[in-house]
Amino acid sequence: MTEKFIGYLRLIEACRQGGCPVCRRVAEESRTRLGAILHEHVTDPETRRALRDSWGFCNWHTWMVREVDTSLFGASILYEDLLSQAIDRVTSLVDRPRPKGLGAWLTGLGARLTRLASRDARPDIGDDYGRRPACPLCLTAAETERHCLLTFVACIEDGDLQAAYASSDPLCLAHVLRASEVMSGSPEVRILVERTQEKWQAIRRALRSFVEKHDHRNQTAYTAEDADSYVRAFEILAGARGLFGNDLGAGRGTPRKPNPG
Ligand SMILES: [Zn+2]
Ligand SMILES: [Zn+2]
Known part of the structure; x- marks a missing residue:
């Protein structure tokens, strides 16, 4: 057959x-x-x-x-x-050096504000997740x-x-x-x-x-x-329950791309 x-x-x-x-x-x-x-x-x-x-x-x-x-x-x-693996990956969210002193704190604040003002304020791990x-x-x-x-x-x-x-x-x-x-x-x-x-x-x-x-x-x-x-x-x-997922991620972040391999 x-x-x-x-x-x-x-x-x-x-x-x-x-x-x-x-x-x-x-x-x-x-x-x-x-x-x-x-x-x-x-x-x-x-x-x-x-x-x-x-x-x-x-x-x-x-x-x-x-x-x-x-x-x-x-x-x-x-x-x-x-x-x-997920535990290792999210470690990058907490493993950043903490600023010491007022000058360093202000520098850190400036960097955070710049990141928030940019179109994509997510940390790198978020990019990786979106592009998986x-x-x-x-x-x-x-x-x-x-x-x-x-x-x-x-x-x-x-x-x-x-x-x-x-x-x-x-x-x-x-x-x-x-x-x-x-x-x-x-x-x-x-x-x-x-x-x-x-x-x-x-x-x-x-x-x-x-x-x-x-x-x-x-x-x-x-x-x-x-x-x-x-x-x-x-x-x-x-469609059947679960098969087509939901739209929660629509319009947010980078769409998940199919694996080219
Ligand atoms: Zn169908
Ligand atoms: Zn699947």
Whole structure:
């Protein structure tokens, strides 16, 4: 069985899991790779080096550790090392020589004011943190996402995938937009968007039905679809929980760059 075909079968399987199928595939692949790191490569020098460079995993992959390594043995080895490195790194924030005497104090004050007045008042360690390479698992997750979207678009008219997506939850907004990027202008993207829009419309109708049934004069019971509709709407707008992070860092500092290697 070729890798491409395995990817196709896994995508069909993801359509049965509930939620955006591409989000499900990306999360599943991340869990598999994280498991391999924690169970097999925790002492591997190359793995350690990559994680030291990236200052550990991102928030999403860090908290995924608890799902994957229930003994937390591999995680403990790894995080002892990462924490030790973090302690060393922040030492530069407290290791500056303290000024002695009034003249030295005034000189130190002048330097602090100059730093605060400059556009970037962070100490060097903040620059290093902002420029750290991307989380290694996010880099592989991005590859999985791209392959998954290419397969989805290229095979959208294939019988098995078409049937699986017909009874699946829809793609999330972010993955519809990314699908249109990876195969920009192709007729298959248009078909995928149209089918996804129909699904979004059905969820919107269920949400409206849920709202209308809140009316005190209403005698009609909620359906399971009504009650689930808000969770589906969350997933459409924001993707699977944790997968796309948050905007806390937006507009602040230097964006984290992918590792060129
Ligand atoms: Zn998604
Ligand atoms: Zn990550």
